[in-house]
Amino acid sequence: MLNEIDLGRTDLNLLVLFDVVLRERHVGRAAERLHLSPSAVSHGLGRLRRLLNDPLFLKTPKGVVPTARAMQLADPVSEILARVSSVVASAAPFDAARSIRRFTIGAPDGVSTVILPPLLHELKRAPGIDISVRQLLPLPSETSPDRAWRTAFCDLESRAMDIAIIPSDHIPTRFHRHVLFEEDFVIAARARHPLARRLTLDRYCDAQHLVVSHTGDAYGFVDRILEERNRRRRVALTVPNFMFALPILAETDLIAALPRRFAAMHAARFGVVALEAPLPLGKFQLHGVASGAAMMDAGVAWLFEVLRAAVDRRSSPRKRGSMPRAKAGSPLSRG
Incomplete structure (x- = not known):
């Protein structure tokens, strides 16, 4: 888990990046979805690896595969993002369209x-x-x-x-x-x-x-x-x-x-x-x-x-x- 010091210097976008890479299993496709360059995604993953002290994703000829630690984080990160999305959505008038x-x-x-x-x-x-x-x-x-x-x-x-x-x-x-x-x-x-x-x-x-x-x-x-x-x-x-x-x-x-x-x-x-x-x-x-x-x-x-x-x-x-x-x-x- 992130301790209080880590949380103070953590960019929420890194969790979004983690979630997308986990779903895509490919840095290039994740970059396209996030409208970023592959190097920017790789740089973000590097920051996450240092923050969480784990490689998170290992390169393969077909893309990347998550480590055991990454799989453990999958559900908690998804839940955090869903809750943040709900909070942000409730702050603005609801527009169904x-x-x-x-x-x-x-x-x-x-x-x-x-x-x-x-x-x-x-x-x-x-x-x-x-x-x-x-x-x-x-x-x-x-x-x-x-x-x-x-x-x-x-x-x-x-x-x-x-x-x-x-x-x-x-x-x-x-x-x-x-x-x-x-x-x-x-x-x-x-x-x-x-x-x-x-x-x-x-x-x-x-x-x-x-x-x-x-x-x-x-x-x-x-x-x-x-x-x-x-x-x-x-x-x-x-x-x-x-x-x-x-x-x-x-x-x-x-x-x-x-x-x-x-x-x-x-x-x-x-x-x-x-x-x-x-x-x-x-x-x-x-x-x-x-x-x-x-x-x-x-x-x-x-x-x-x-x-x-x-x-x-x-x-x-x-x-x-x-x-x-x-x-x-x-x-x-x-x-």
Whole structure:
């Protein structure tokens, strides 16, 4: 680490130079990206080597390779530059058309695959904005809705994440939230599946089921609903995410409960059809959530509004009658 004396004589541009050379693995290409001469880059690397007491990069016929010390510094330097960039960006009025910020959005995979296409369409007007998507997962074996997503709430407050999309009504009051859309479930199966002609509750229970479960736990919210009716099903396969489920359904006689919007957007290209469930599977709301402090950041507030507008403008699945809500737990983690 840099001590206090070193920091006083350190040029922040040296860290930028280090980061670019590390990414390019080539002094000449790094010089082009930085609009410097190769000799200027080499001179800067020399200063860094003396400062950090390490060669950092070793010459090869194809460019340079980082030393072990350089690789250790990669993440800390990247984080420092990201934080500095955020501080500088917040000092000036936010202009989406000119901004080069990166924002992080967290969502369960069945949600991110639904909101990303319309969001990216909206972001065409802000070509310098970059998005990182993190998969949100409820805490394993946590049945309390207000505690299942507490890791996401902690990440929002620490600003490790800018916005989260959470399938729960139990959002602490200290957070800003907005209902993005309401979701329910359909039964997905291959187009020529025998059940596609007539799906009764008896035939549904007799079928072999696929459950999306990131932990591999085969017991999901559908099983709780079936137990209330003294029914059971056989879960023949679990897979870790919804996109993985679609090609499996397309090639087998397995069936699965999938979010309606997700199925409407992605199922057809796999030859998978959506069937109305033979029993009420409940519905739930998806909330966009950000910390109060984050919403004071004009950039985050702008992105929150863009996300809301992107979801609103996308055609919703056809309206359905009222259905009872699913019981406690996470319907987007185990169906």
